[in-house]
Amino acid sequence: MNSETQYDSTLNKNNTVPYYKDISYREAGKFEDTRFEKIHNVIFKSSDYASVIIAQEIAGLIKEKQDKQEFCVLGLATGSSPIKVYEELVRMHKEEGLSFANVVTFNLDEYYPMDKNNVQSYHYFMNQHLFDHIDILPENIHIPNGTIPQDNLHQYCIDYELKINSFGGLDFQLLGIGRTGHIGFNEPGSHYNSVTRSISLDHLTRSDAAPAFFGIDNVPKRAITMGIGTIKKANRIVIMAWGHKKAEIVKQTIEGPVSPNIPATYLQHHSNTTFVLDQEASEELTRIKTPWLVGPCRWNEKLKSKAIIWLSHQVQKPILKLTEKDYNDYGMSSLLADEGSSYDLNIRMFNTLQHTITGWPGGKPNADDTHRPERNTPHKKRVLILSPHPDDDVISMGGTFLRLVEQGHIVHIAYQTSGNIAVSDEEAIKYAEVIKNIESQAEIDNKATSILNDLKTKQENTIDSVDVRNLKGLIRRGESLGATRFFGLPDAYVHFLDLPFYETGTVKKKPFSKEDVSMTVKLIKEIKPHQIFAAGDLADPHGTHKVCLDILFKALETLKEEDFMKDCWVWLYRGAWQEWDIHDIEMAVPLSPDEVLKKRKAIFFHQSQKDGVMFQGDDSREFWVRAEERNQQTAKKYHQLGLADYAAIEAFKRHQF
Template sequence: MQTEPIKYREAGKFEETRFEKIHNVIFESSQDASIIVAQEIATLIKEKSAANKPCVLGLATGSSPIKVYEELVRMHKEEGLSFANVVSFNLDEYYPMDKNNIQSYYYFMHEHLFNHVDILPENVNVPNGTVSPEDLHQYCIDYENKITELGGLDFQLLGIGRTGHVGFNEPGSHFNSRTRSIILDHITRADAAPSFLGIDNVPRKAITMGVGTVRSAKRIVLLGWGLNKASILKETIEGEITGQVPATYLQEHDNTTFVLDQGAAAELTRVKTPWLVASCKWTEELELRAVVWLSQLTGKPFLKLTDKDYNDNGMSDLLVEEGSAYDLNIKMFNKMQKTITGWPGGKPNADDSNRPERANPERKRVIIFSPHPDDDVISMGGTFDRLVQQGHDVHIAYQTSGNIAVSDEEALKFAEIAKTFNADAKEPQAIIDYLNDKTGNEIDSLEVRKLKALIRRSESLGATRYFGLDDDHVHFLDLPFYETGTIKKNNLGQDDIAIVCELIDTIKPHQIYAAGDLADPHGTHKVCLDAIFIALKALKSNSYMDDCWVWLYRGAWHEWESYEIEMAVPMSPDQVLRKRHAIFYHQSQKDGVMFQGDDNREFWVRVEDRNRLTAKKYNDLGLADYAAIEAFKRYHF
């Protein structure tokens, strides 16, 4: 039975286009989307129960379905949703993997769903990561047969990996493949590395349902959240069917919906270049995006674009509104030119009508929020340096301790140094003994976590002192949500928000800088940004907030698109070197950093390349040629 997607159309942004080959709906947030998906699953469970039939669910792990499971648990506890008729089959499991290991998908599913609902233990099926190699082939056949004996999957929930894998069906998987063992792609292992505290700890094999198993489900819903999934989702939804992107096989399934948030949908044609899909209502923001796109497409600066360029690329209706390419080009050139400033705190005694920041007050109180103890210098080190040099009252707020990003080897080195100064000291020796005996998945002791936090504090103070900032202007917030000792964090709580509120209320800033990089692979940036947004909302009625502007920077993973930038702070070659020097104070995050992602460049190299590329994009549009540019977008609250 085909599930009617009308509720998705009503709740999200739905639009059929000639480019798209899979039904997809875009939501404002993953939270809103997850609730709708959970409601569909709950409805199916109830329908099957009323018919006295089992509800056979295919379930996924990873960060994408967590909010769906939270909502299902809430419905069970508050609305009486019963899972007594549910039989679940999980997509995959690492191999080898003990089910009690905190990284196992068996552990994940019980932690997020099974331990909190009334599903019968005998109805829970997660691939067994401890089956012997000799029995593995037959085990996979039996797992497949059990699904078939129940009449197949009624509903399959999916995420998608950046290789285009569903389950652990990596590139090269066949469209009719069934449950089997598989070798994991390097990118998949790199994405999992944060959870395992390093890629070397990630298993190289897995057991997975096959593409054919997934495609046999009566209903499929795939969840896609965040900018880091945008590229592969465009390829999956708009590209050709290929085994190199296994998710494209879902184009041939007639009851599949991709449920996306705005970040994940960012590369879809109807989102990124809507003028290629249908006639547009041209806003000034959309005009800038279109002209930047046309400039990049043609390789021409703004002022050299012609009427023919617009007409040949589906933008003639824009010219009808604006009159001519000449007028439109100048308008967009001036708009981009006004984003550039060497005075991020505002230029004193200057006409600020065409500048991104106000001239007054001349000396501003500034808070730079940094999710981790190095995001400030990595993401906006040049701007940070300039704000201090130009006499503003700058405060740095490190929102988390960053302790999990310090390797055991680094901590051991400092403990051994401490031991040499006091051979009789018990605490350094206890840390040394603990680290020498530590097993791979063991959570750090409180003493080790304190040491790792101190390492990152000392590095941060080295960088801030280098920029000339007094220590009393450096605030280590140590938000409680982070202090679990593992990659998995607690939910944002009132204690976290109260800490952020107190700092803002004490300083009463004219400027706040915050990390708006939601492509951060371990999610801390988003939680830290949510804490700031909630605090701003709570404090909004205070009179000093009328003069507070919020600027969002991005981290080492992505940069704002040229048309999104509202303040561009150029850096000279000497300033680039000063920024690099400040980053180097964070020695524990150099040379094999634990959360590298799939980019092997060190963070300082990565960010210099990014700042250089931003400057080049400005120059290619016909603007001044700078060595590097840091970019910001204003948040209106």
């Protein structure tokens, strides 16, 4: 490896053999040794930056092998986790001359059966993201063949294993981790000495893949995968995990016992593995979630809030009833030592939480705003609500949206994408048939006939025609206007951006471009908002929220020197997929029972997203039910902490830019 790497002479968490540490990881990411952790891991603020660091290590290994005139044998992964790693490797090839002429690759897995030309195949994925853009020799690329006849499959897997061994094994293995704890397609129950083989896929694994296949019924039930034993023979393993959905399995893998029920835990016995995490994926680790249980803490206000709310939950007492014994029993004696008494600490924390609650999300006119989350001036604010999909606004902050309109603010809503891929073919046929049966000009009739023909002859897993996508987009527009009119918002204040990054006709989107950013900048300049509400929920299954948020952040960076931006506050909401933790909430808007009902009715205008929504995720509840129960749960948590008992609460966190 390069000059920045070394072996550490300390024992690993099993007190057996030394494990690998890369100085660049330790400098770039957050790392600590704790008694809870059994796999070396580093935490980065963003997955993009972490991916660059991983790519740099791979590039360093390739160059070292080139200097020795040796093959560099890489085990490669697919899925969303390694995409940015591959992008950086491609960039280094094109801009820095990194050659892959000495690289031999073996992919972890492939669906079975699966034709290599299918857009869902891992052959297609690897060519699209890496191989088509670098100078690797075609004969050095090895990906399991998903078209091997069943009778030959066993021997094929043996031959794949022998091929890896013929190159001396893997120098470097890149891994992601599934929510079942699988690595490759080694599902729960896999043996630690398993080799390349065919395997049946877990339901949760297939559920996670369902959006890309437009439904779980289209996801193959089997796959070919390298085994645990094959993976463990790699000289170096880097395993990635991004996002809050991976947080629980990351904790179990890093801190839990070795178990066949979580195959990734076998990596605890590998002496040269690093787990690379972003902040959300690390949230459940003991040193992140409850650092006071690990050792001495530097108690800032955010950590105090997090700890006291956690303590209240652990002992099932309101904050004002917490005692010094409670603090001492749960590893928080140092906090008491800093603060003096539990009574003073409890009062201060209770007041902090109480000050987050407001019925005036745009600020209360003529009121002292010292302890309110929003300013009281100007009394009539210009507000921009950004909604990634055409229903995120009412699902995530419908009650707050209604309050802002009723309290006299100038509210604009901008739907960032068309949302067309989330409309089923059956729903589109219904609308197209309505159009066709209306007496109208022949041109319109011909268009409707063409759309109906496209829909009724559409092959499985094919991309909609432009006309079909336009119709589906119009369906989402009509539903959105129904909801905004129900709230009393004039149509002139409703904006449909249809950002270009989204318009691929597939779950996979293009990277956002200057055009996406400039469209967002243009709208913000026109409105000059005092408030921007945007989706900070990064857990949606096809990543649209994250891209939309990244576009906003890029736009804010572009606009930060504008005079009007000095008086603009950005509030982040979360959607049907997750909610802010209580200690993160900076504005809590309580809803009355009547407002909960109005919010529900607004969501109902989005009929194409009811009763069998295409991207349900692994939560079988309809979105309106998820939203309602989430808001009720937030209110319940506030009440359990000793605050007033509300029907529901919508929560927001302020973004500082």
